[in-house]
Structures are given as C-alpha cells and as structure tokens.
Amino acid sequence: MSILNDLQYELKKADPAEKLIYINVGLFLVTFLAKTFMLDWFALPTDVTTLIYKPWTVVSYAFIHDDLFHILSNLMVLFYIGRIFLDFYTVKQFYTVFFLGVIFGGLSFLGLNYINQNPGGELIGASAGVLAIFIAIAAKVPRYALRLRFIGSVELWVLAAIFVLLNVLQIRNIDNGGAIAHLGGALFGFIYAKQLQKNNDLGKWFSEAIAPLFNLVNTKKNPLKTVYKSKNKKTTSPRKTTKPIDQRKIDVILDKISKSGYETLSKEEKDFLFQAGKK
Numbered sequence: 001m002s003i004l005n006d007l008q009y010e011l012k013k014a015d016p017a018e019k020l021i022y023i024n025v026g027l028f029l030v031t032f033l034a035k036t037f038m039l040d041w042f043a044l045p046t047d048v049t050t051l052i053y054k055p056w057t058v059v060s061y062a063f064i065h066d067d068l069f070h071i072l073s074n075l076m077v078l079f080y081i082g083r084i085f086l087d088f089y090t091v092k093q094f095y096t097v098f099f100l101g102v103i104f105g106g107l108s109f110l111g112l113n114y115i116n117q118n119p120g121g122e123l124i125g126a127s128a129g130v131l132a133i134f135i136a137i138a139a140k141v142p143r144y145a146l147r148l149r150f151i152g153s154v155e156l157w158v159l160a161a162i163f164v165l166l167n168v169l170q171i172r173n174i175d176n177g178g179a180i181a182h183l184g185g186a187l188f189g190f191i192y193a194k195q196l197q198k199n200n201d202l203g204k205w206f207s208e209a210i211a212p213l214f215n216l217v218n219t220k221k222n223p224l225k226t227v228y229k230s231k232n233k234k235t236t237s238p239r240k241t242t243k244p245i246d247q248r249k250i251d252v253i254l255d256k257i258s259k260s261g262y263e264t265l266s267k268e269e270k271d272f273l274f275q276a277g278k279k
Contacts, residue, residue: 024063035066042057043061061106064124088140097129104187128185132189134186140193
C-alpha cells in the first residue's frame, strides 16, 4: 500500500476533529513552501470590497497558518475539546458549529475593519472555529471537568471564560483584528448551544447543505426494519435492532453534570453517556 493510500485510509477512519487537524497540517506545509501565494489567495483580506472577488476567503482563512505555535495551539485545543464536543453533539453539528463560527468570526473581522478603517493585516487561522466549538460545549456542560497536569481539575466554563477574557483584552490593540474574529466565533458557539437547548437549531440549513460534502447522509435503506417471510408464513425477527437513545436519561445526566460536575457521575452513567455520544 502506498503512502498516499495510507493517508487516505487514516483520513477516512478519523473523527471530524482529526480530519480538520490533518487538513490544517497539510495546508500548513503548503503555506510554508508557497507562503505568498497562499496568503494572497486564501487569507481573509481587510478590505470588504476585495472579498467580492475572493468570497471563498471567508472560510479558507481558517485553514491557513504561517506560525508553528499558532497552528499547534489551535489544533491541540481542537483535538481535546473536539472529542468532548462529539460526546454531546452530532457530527453534523460539529461541522456546523466550526464552519459557521469561522464565517461569523470572519464577518466580525470585516465589520470591525470597515468601522475603524483598520490598516492591519489579513486574517488567518482556525481560532474562530475552534473557539466556537469550545464555547458551544462549555455552554452545554459547563461543569464538565478536565484534569490538567500540574493544575488539577478545571471545569469547562472556567477555561472558556479565560479564553474569552484574553481575547477581550486584546481588542484594544488595533493591529490585532484576530481577537474580534475569535470573539465572533465564540459568540456564535454560545448562541447556537443555547438555542439548541430550546430545540431551535440555527445551523440546520447549513448542516443539510454540507452533509453530502462530508458524506454525512446515509443514502442506503435501513435493513434493520426488514421482516422476511418464508413460504410457510413464519416470520423471522429483525436482524439487529438498535434501542433508541433514552433522551430523558441523557437529560438527567447532563443536568447532573451541570450541577455537580462530570466526576460525580457513576461508571454506569459515564458508560451510557459515552455510548449515546457514539450514535
């Protein structure tokens, strides 16, 4: 098997967060070799009128990094927080929050530049999308605790608040338009999570639009409901049945996390939540 086939196999079996990481790493290497070309064509320009000629940059900027620390910090957060996100949200929702967070962040960046006539540089980096993912999961399970080495257990809402505060403090720097983009992504993630709790999916239209692109739609008929009949009119039971997720039990567990923290869950509750998140 060739190296290309190995890469295709790894990309195919990767979860959504890992897919975005692989794509970002690949494009980082391309940017390293052809920096001027990549920035000219894929970074988000500061001038709104320029966007008319390069509309794709409102998304493509999130996949361009020219600094090693920048890409490592983004992808590390995406790797760890993305997995937690996928325990509580679907794959479609992951892509929806990330990409709409990127778009919302890019538009916030353009809006600030238009108002302040900011002469700063173009926007690059996945921070707006990553922060949208972070804030969305922190809004859903704020008491979910991460155990950090040398620090101990820290709840998601605390980490999210620190990230937001750091970006708020950077807004004063007129040359740092990226901060407003990050906050734009964070704001979208928060609104999306809160509206979803009210059964109002703000990104449903987007998830349906991108579903074919990420092979998220299963076009095959579900064979589990098929009942076969023999000539003697005896019927066999369905091959395999998947029990529907007990949404009430999930809600009870999430409420317990919000009030007392993830670590208070029993092993049975943790296992149930893990299995539910995989469906």
